[in-house]
Amino acid sequence: MALWWISVVSLAGWLWLLLGQGFFWRTDVRLPPPAEPGVWPSVCVVVPARDEAEVLPSSLPSLLAQEYPGRAEIFLVDDGSTDGTGGLARQLAERQGGLPLTVASPGEPPAGWTGKLWAVRHGIALARARDPEYLLLTDADIAHGPLSLRDLVASAEGGGFDLVSLMARLRVAGVWERLVVPAFVYFFAQLYPFRWIGRPGTRTAAAAGGCVLLRTSAAVRAGVPEVIREAVIDDVALARAVKGGGGRIWLGLAGDVHSVRPYPRLGDLWRMVSRSAFAQLRHSVLLLAGTVAGLALVYLVPPVALVAGLGSGVWPVAAVGGLGWLVMAGTFLPMVRYYGLGGWWAPLLPFTALLYLLMTVDSAVQHFRGRGAAWKGRTYARPVGDASSAADPGRRP
Structure with missing residues (x-):
């Protein structure tokens, strides 16, 4: 019984x-209807990268080759790499050409910042000197189709969105990837239903950090990235900050944006x-x-x-x-x-x-x-003020 x-x-x-x-289980949430502007807004692409020499030859050329009608350039921020990531990025840009590329390094992050967000902060500061209307925040392991940037901007313009994010297709080449990866996206969508994210007036907010197009004015209004500087799950924190600041956000599944990072073993x-x-x-x-x-x-x-x-x-x-x-x-x-x-x-x-x-x-x-939230040689403690079971058992994830 x-x-x-x-x-x-x-x-x-x-x-x-x-x-x-x-x-949440439906997979038809794709980019919103586009609207091609008369004058295409300027875009700066910010790519934080730490020890990414293995995947960069499969991802960076796709950004350099973007077919975008407006002004666009790339800022790759080398976050203390020891494998020659920055030099390799310059070589790839010299060999291929395409969008202008700037490689910079911010040094080690100060206390209170995660390494990725410290790199993003540096990249955004460099980008804002060009006064772009949009920022594309994308990871170093993400490859984009040739029209990816154009489609993202057109959808943001058509829907009046301040943030448009795509859940990149992750690699499913091996047995373990096929078993675990689709469920990873399925569980994420179950926790943050995509249809609720894009609906005005709802509290649900999330983004996929591998591909986030962000209106610069919305980033300034929300205090990004300073307001999320300690976030380990930075994409969700970013979306919450933008939506909490009155911005309109959208998240869906990608068609031509995919991750090239392999996860061949269960470990x-x-x-x-x-x-x-x-x-x-x-x-x-x-x-x-x-x-x-x-x-x-x-x-x-x-x-x-x-x-x-x-x-x-x-x-x-x-x-x-x-x-x-x-x-x-x-x-x-x-x-x-x-x-x-x-x-x-x-x-x-x-x-x-x-x-x-x-x-x-x-x-x-x-x-x-003491080994939680470890990534590429760094371990991040619980942010100050984060909920614990004793202090705030009712705080929502």
Whole structure:
């Protein structure tokens, strides 16, 4: 009877997620309708880069080759690289030509700044000397189609948006990437439904840091990047700052913007998720416990109920568990298809959710061991004033 009621609650949860969470599972949220301006606004592209020599030859040329009708230039900020990232960027620009490229270095970040945001601050300061109407903040591992910048600006102009962000397609070449990556985007959309983000009057705000077109005036009005200088999950913090300052924002799935960074081993993906998972929970033990319980109830109960029901001959339990698993796989299928994978990957979501549950717990363990939010040789402590379970258990993630 206990398993019966638990499986019923799990199924009810899935029916609510299916219909009441902004249709997060749909993958048709693409760039808003464009409007080509009579005079194309100027754009400065800011690329923070730390030890990116491995991926830069696959990404930077795509920025240099942008077919943009207005004035555009690139500022690559070398954030203390030790692998020759800055020199390689100059070589690529000299070899290919295209948009003007400036390579600069801000030095080590001062206390109270993450390395990436210190580099972004430096890049924005250089860019603002050119008085651009827009800033394109993009990561060093992101490759853009030749019309990417043009399409982003046209959509921002057409919709009157202050921030337009695309969730870049991540690489899904290996088995572990195929198992973990689509679920990463699926979980993100479940937490921040894209349709709610672009709707005026809603509190939901998020962006995808790999590709963010930001109106300069909105950045100034929101105090970006200074106001988010300690944020580990900087893209969500950026979107909240812009929307909180009265700006209109939009986030959707990309067509011709993709990440070239490989994650061939489970350990690579594990570190990608675990380095910021506990920060997403505001370093709160109570939120961690609730997240673990929620993941287990929603993702693990349906297959457990199906197997237990079949094994014990309790068919109602098996039926409810099977139906919950079916709804789960059905909501995941569009994301699986978006990544060009076969439909048989969709029923594997419970196993992937278990991996994410373990990654989240590991993120908390690493935090309490003093190794949380570690990335490329830097470890970031919890920001001052961040919620903890004792200080602010009710603060929303």
